[in-house]
Amino acid sequence: MLEQFYFAELPARRLQLVADPAVRALVAQGLVGLEKEALRVTPDGRVAPTPHPAALGSALTHPHITTDFSEALLELVTPPLADPQAVLDFLRDLHLFVYQQIGDERLWAASMPCVIGSGADIPLALYGRSNAAQMKTIYRRGLGNRYGRVMQIIAGVHFNFSLPAPFWDLVQCELGGDRAADCAADSSSGSDSDSRAHQARSAKARDASYMGMVRNLQRLGWMVPYLFGASPAVCKSFVQEANTDLDAFDASTLYYPFATSLRMGDIGYQNRQEEGTGLKANYDTLDAYTRSLTWAIRTPCPHYEPIGLKVNGRWEQLNDHVLQIENEYYSTVRPKQLTDWMEFPTLALRRRGIRYVELRSVDVNLFEPLGVELEQMRFLSLFMLYCLLMPSPTISPRERRWIDANEVLAAHRGRDPGLMLARADGEVRLRDWGQQVLRAMEPLAALMDAESGGAMTAALRAQQLKMAEPEATPSARVLAEMRASGEGFAEFARRLSERHRDHFRHLEIDPARAALFQGLAGESRDKQAKIEAADDCDFDTFLMRYFAQTEAQPVRLRSPFADAAVVGSSPSPSLSSTGLSGESA
Template sequence: MSEYYYSGKFGIERETLRVDSQGRLARTAHPFGDDEHITRDFCENQMELVTPVAGSIREALGYLAELDERARKKLAENRESIWLYSNPPHFDSEDEIPIADFTGDLSSKRAYREVLKKKYGKKLMLFSGIHFNFSFPDELLHELNTDNEDFRAFKDELYLRLYKQLMLHSYLLVLLTAASPYYDASLDKDGKSGIIMSEYSSLRNSKRGYWNKFLPILDHRDLRTFTGSIKKHIVTGSLYSASELYLPIRLKPKGVNSLENLAANGVDHIELRMFDLDPSAPLGIDGRDLEFVHLLILYLLSLPDIDFTPDLQEKAVSEHKNAARLDPDAELLERAESVIKEMEKHFGDNEKAIEIISFEKEKISGRKVCNRVKYYK
């Protein structure tokens, strides 16, 4: 096995809402200026911590802890704090959700958010979560390129192959990290209040969450056809930009995140966007979950390429939404358990990996027990 096999570059983006001393959405302006590591997402009171690129998950979590501490200290000066749940707190109306006030060179970001407001409404944009970014070391990619293909073409093909497998297996990560079954009734209707137990274990990953009004079918034959198929949706007006492509996995370029940059310069890293904030974890994410994601990526890299047909694309999204239910289909849980067993075989000689996989395996076993109890009732 290559000495670079378990290496890589890692990054974490964490979205949270700012709340006042009463637990209501903060009405103050974003207090961190143009800090690239503590920025805003959709609205002015939705804060996003963006770690520097790290050489390990542990290092990335260390960066996140530093940013979290800085943010909390600054918010405390205004008697504000971080709402560490994916679903928002109570709010009376959308007037409490001011669009992020980007100006100057960044004014296009505000224009984009105005489009989202009209298209989806502001409530939807309050859902918050974790995005995980990963890239392989070039040394490993060069070793894998045994036929000495053009490196850029080989790299793009590898990430696209991984993208398809992650789309097909995104249901597994939802099953393992869903953490938002409760929500406030104001999310349903202005003026309502009270905590509701949802039928979903993750509202933002369910059919009520971040999805386009149609399923964008893409052409995955190569990066050119992939970016071209996204461009077609933009040209026809179905999508405002590539950023509006609400799928759980994204291929990202280095530098400016634009479709043009991705097409011109190729894939730099892959982004996984489905993780709920874990309120039981001080930083909103359990490091073991991210370690498992890395192992899943390595395992999926060993699988053969697939023809990601429109039917398979529809199936992947349907199963992702199914996994966000409190009672997902038993067949989905069986398949999840099967994937984990295959991962145990793949990493059989790595004690640390087996420990991480066992941690996740217990979650699936627990979900299966809950489903059986509901069935017999």
């Protein structure tokens, strides 16, 4: 079956499914959202030493403006919407609002960071004096102790994708693997018990299909850095190892000649739990996935014991386990569910299933003021739908090695015309495999054109051009412009950062949107104060109660929002729902 997957063509039955106007209309109602990270820098291009601006609101509780690893690393979160242009419009307004509050600082245009002195120059994100806030900062201190702070300020774009509940109700028999007789009986009955059975089948189809999508996005994950990678070079100050095999672009810049995304390669953010710890997330089923991560947060790790827990009265990490919390596990794609107050993400998944899928391997496009553009979003939606509809056998240990190796090869050498990738039917040239997959997506794009006015095929054609002409990729454009201008990476990225700042300074935010953001900033500060006032135990007790929760035992921590309406209804994380969403790993 695995060999059949690599032929890349969607099964006729799955295409016929999307050909149904009712199904296609539901697909078109699917939601997309963005989480875009951006480093605040000084006018001379160094990490900003200033705190998160108070006018932006509380980074702990604001639903759209928060921080990642560092006080200087902003994370801008859009709501989930069916119209990708509306998502970009919201992201634009977030940028405009931020620029109004950061004075003469800039938002760095690239994924790879600016000139760095040392990890000590990178301030950890702070969230207030509550126990939840302390937990977030200690988690980040643990990341810095485990992997180094420099790696943690790499920025990216996370693309969130979900399909509406009626879609799963309609397609559960085809995608959920149920017997036709069961589905027919289910649909013909109106009893409460059969209605519950129908809902259970729909949830089963949703979770199984999303996990299949995750596996296929991993199999084809190398396509994302090839098509959208924009980090083929880095400032020498970023690379701490003297024995690197990167080539010298100039006196200040290192690169690989055919690199696409060093962010996704060996020098980018990588956690090393797999080396000697036995950790490997299992994506066979949702149950297997959550159990593998639960094992990691419950299991001590000798690698991290020397760091200590409380050293001279200060917490250095949340624990010395394989993972401090689930989000520490680096992955290019994750199944996600909104969390209740201080709920483990794995328990949210086990209790309520998968709400959306988060693709995390997209570089910030430094040629775009927003870091992402409309055609790219349309293609990613099509790509994720294709990966959802393709058959998806489980991943064997041998195929896992291929997936990991292909990802790094594409990141380091993706534009090499002779680059070969591994798959079940033997080695294949990256460009040949990519052209095969993009060609196989054409019938699906044609079907979705009925809902998008031809936009899906246009987005697909743009990626086919990149696959045929590597010089059209963002990574090739970066190196070409650096050569043409005689600039190293830091100088080039700084110039584009200035250009984007000028772009935003010539735009005006809609007054209603500005009022919304100002109101949310005030509300977020009030929520932070409410969290701080609600603390009823010391931090050590808080942490003990947090890690004591199980599937049968909810967390024994009183929610400050117990009487409030449920926060969040989207595939974008609800930052105020847990105080732990949007973590950097």
